[in-house]
Amino acid sequence: MTEYAHPEVLVSTEWLTEHLEDPAVRILEVDWDPASAYGLGHLPSAALVDWKRDINDPVRRDILSRDQFVSLMERLGVTPDTTLVLYGDMRNWFAAFAFWTFRIYGHADIRLLNGGRRKWFEEDRPVTETVPEFAAASYPAPEATTGLRQFLPGVRDILGRSDHGLVDVRSPAEFSGAISTPPEYQNEGAQRSGHIPGAVNIPWAQAIQEDDTFKPVDQLRELYQSKGVTPDKSIVTYCRIGERSAHTWFVLTYLLGYPRVANYDGSWSEWGNAVGVPMEKPGAEVPGSVPA
Amino acid sequence: MMEPSHLDLATAEEECGDSAMGRVRRAYGNLAPGQRLEVVTGVAEHLFGIRAWSRRVGGEVVEERREGGRTRLVLRRPAPSAS
Numbered sequence: 001m002t003e004y005a006h007p008e009v010l011v012s013t014e015w016l017t018e019h020l021e022d023p024a025v026r027i028l029e030v031d032w033d034p035a036s037a038y039g040l041g042h043l044p045s046a047a048l049v050d051w052k053r054d055i056n057d058p059v060r061r062d063i064l065s066r067d068q069f070v071s072l073m074e075r076l077g078v079t080p081d082t083t084l085v086l087y088g089d090m091r092n093w094f095a096a097f098a099f100w101t102f103r104i105y106g107h108a109d110i111r112l113l114n115g116g117r118r119k120w121f122e123e124d125r126p127v128t129e130t131v132p133e134f135a136a137a138s139y140p141a142p143e144a145t146t147g148l149r150q151f152l153p154g155v156r157d158i159l160g161r162s163d164h165g166l167v168d169v170r171s172p173a174e175f176s177g178a179i180s181t182p183p184e185y186q187n188e189g190a191q192r193s194g195h196i197p198g199a200v201n202i203p204w205a206q207a208i209q210e211d212d213t214f215k216p217v218d219q220l221r222e223l224y225q226s227k228g229v230t231p232d233k234s235i236v237t238y239c240r241i242g243e244r245s246a247h248t249w250f251v252l253t254y255l256l257g258y259p260r261v262a263n264y265d266g267s268w269s270e271w272g273n274a275v276g277v278p279m280e281k282p283g284a285e286v287p288g289s290v291p292a
Numbered sequence: 293m294m295e296p297s298h299l300d301l302a303t304a305e306e307e308c309g310d311s312a313m314g315r316v317r318r319a320y321g322n323l324a325p326g327q328r329l330e331v332v333t334g335v336a337e338h339l340f341g342i343r344a345w346s347r348r349v350g351g352e353v354v355e356e357r358r359e360g361g362r363t364r365l366v367l368r369r370p371a372p373s374a375s
Contacts, residue, residue: 032311033311033313033314036311036313036314036317036341036345037313037341040313040340040341040344040345040348041340041341041344089311090311117337118335118336118337120337121335121336121337121340122335122336122337124336127340182309182310184309184310184314185309
């Protein structure tokens with residue numbers, strides 16, 4: 001079996017156990033619902049990053065600004081030289097989103113805990129309710145990288161182009177339009193259900209194994225290339241709000257080494273609400289058509 | 293005794309629906325005092341979360357049994373204590 005393209009972005013539970021007290025490493029648990037995860041128990045010395053509060057702009061729909069990123073890093077005692085190890089609830093989706101966001105702001109050494117909370121708890125490794133405190137650090141404002149992110153106009157521009165690929169990582173039911181948004185996520189709702197024309201459906205979970213660690217590189221390559229998602233194309237990933245697609249963005253970029261992958265974080269909650277954009281919904285009746 | 297409500301977490305977090313703990317909280321919240329909730333899961337993280345959360349809210353774990361690689365855990369919502 002060959003190695004991942006960038007194996008240095010993954011750490012194992014064994015490695016992290018040996019680095020729990022390493023001052024050069026800052027462990028961050030990135031949660032969508034901290035009360036159901038970090039608040040009940042977390043890895044020793046791990047700090048909480050609340051996805052809704054810390055990774056998003058509090059007013060407009062956007063990722064955190066550069067200034068907010070700097071404030072977050074300083075509050076967490078992180079300098080540009082710190083090794084960040086991310087993991088989190090919901091099977092590392094939001095940790096992957098934070099990885100993507102921190103990469104946009106240029107943090108150099110970011111790693112994901114392979115297997116995340118599930119594997120850590122499965123292996124009965126140490127857990128605590130103690131919240132660590134860190135001395136504030138100084139973090140110079142970085143330049144933002146723009147190529148990792150895609151917006152609605154950019155997605156519209158690549159429709160039908162053979163040198164681009166769109167990967168919808170939602171469940172088959174969401175992709176087909178059978179379901180739109182679960183009732184517990186009302187603020188992620190869309191007026192229409194279906195998918196972006198030309199997208200292929202490769203649910204995010206197909207990239208992981210039963211213990212939530214990533215599949216071997218050969219299996220990942222087969223998974224994506226068999227659906228036409230090849231490294232010669234510019235790839236855009238999307239889901240509903242961009243967190244599951246950040247997971248697949250991570251796989252394509254770092255495990256398979258695709259050179260041009262962007263995450264469309266507006267995703268279906270933007271596209272499915274936008275007026276006049278094209279969409280596909282298998283079996284849907286087109287106005288004006290005559291039923292067969 | 294009434295049969296407990298049943299919650300299987302096998303497919304939790306596959307389709308970006310409610311989290312496993314969110315489903316437990318919701319189901320537990322629908323219990324009347326004295327009623328029980330049976331949760332089945334094969335995920336150690338879920339079990340840890342359910343036990344820890346139950347302690348926080350004063351719930352009782354009245355039964356826990358491992359069966360074929362999965363664990364069956366029964367929570368009971370206690371009746372309010374007389375003051």
